[in-house]
Amino acid sequence: GWHHDLLDVDPRGEPDIVCDAREMWKLPPRTYDAVYCSHNLEHFYRHDVPKVLKGFRLVLKKSGFAFITVPDVRSVMRAVIEDGLDVDDVLYESAAGPILISDVIYGYHVEIERSGQDFYAHKTVFTVNSLVKTLKENGFPRVYVRTGNYEMTALAFLQEPSASQRELLGIPRDGR
Numbered sequence: 232g233w234h235h236d237l238l239d240v241d242p243r244g245e246p247d248i249v250c251d252a253r254e255m256w257k258l259p260p261r262t263y264d265a266v267y268c269s270h271n272l273e274h275f276y277r278h279d280v281p282k283v284l285k286g287f288r289l290v291l292k293k294s295g296f297a298f299i300t301v302p303d304v305r306s307v308m309r310a311v312i313e314d315g316l317d318v319d320d321v322l323y324e325s326a327a328g329p330i331l332i333s334d335v336i337y338g339y340h341v342e343i344e345r346s347g348q349d350f351y352a353h354k355t356v357f358t359v360n361s362l363v364k365t366l367k368e369n370g371f372p373r374v375y376v377r378t379g380n381y382e383m384t385a386l387a388f389l390q391e392p393s394a395s396q397r398e399l400l401g402i403p404r405d406g407r
Contacts, residue, residue, distance in 0.1 A: 233265070240350060253279050255286025263290050269300040270382075274338070277355045284369040288389065296396065297371065297387040302335045304356040306381050322381060335381060359383055375402050 238255070239246035250257065252271065266287045275283055287297045310316060311332060318336070321329040327339070334340055338352040357365070359376050362385055366374045371387035378384075386392075386400055397404065 236263075241348070252286060253282040255283070256289050258286070258290050260289050261292050264292055264295050266291060266295070266297045268297060270302070272299055273301050273353045273355055273357065274350060275354055280355065280365060281369050284366065284371070287387075288370045291389060293389060294393065294396075295389055296392065296400075297366075298384065299362075299366075299387060300382055300384045301357050301362065302353075303358065303378055303381055303383040304336070305358040306378065307332060307335050310381070357383070375400075 236248055237246040238248040238250050238252065240249070240251045242249045248258070253275065272280060272283065307322065310322060316332055318333040319331055322332050322335060323330050328341065331340070336353060336356060343349070343351045359378060362383065363374045363376060366385060366387045371389060373388035373391055375386045376383055386402065392402060
């Protein structure tokens with residue numbers, strides 16, 4: 232039952248909205264119930280992440296939330312140490328092909344080389360603690376995080392999630 236508006240800085244993908252996520256303040260305020268941001272936030276420099284999150288806050292309705300998925304650099308580091316991997320070793324196989332340790336840290340080298348676009352590069356990394364801290368410091372007081380498969384997903388709310396949101400998103404009453 233969701234309506235989906237795709238925002239992208241690259242018009243080649245024919246998004247509904249062509250916009251740099253750092254400039255979401257230009258969009259109509261309080262329009263959306265949710266912002267879905269999968270493997271995007273790491274493409275901004277650390278000092279630009281608050282600008283992106285401010286845009287999320289501005290376009291979300293008061294009861295809205297952000298669904299954010301980013302690489303979990305701690306689990307990648309753990310694999311490097313425990314499995315004796317190097318930066319050019321394959322971490323896992325994806326539908327797009329092998330993903331190297333360096334792809335998780337710096338961005339998928341195949342796409343960066345193919346496109347010639349540096350906006351595909353990763354410019355910051357997150358751990359669970361740093362992501363939660365960043366979200367809370369930037370206006371999302373309720374944050375719930377799940378980890379697995381070298382990534383983490385944060386559900387970041389502007390206010391306490393409703394019972395229906397908790398049920399829909401699988402957030403237990405105790406918040407874990």
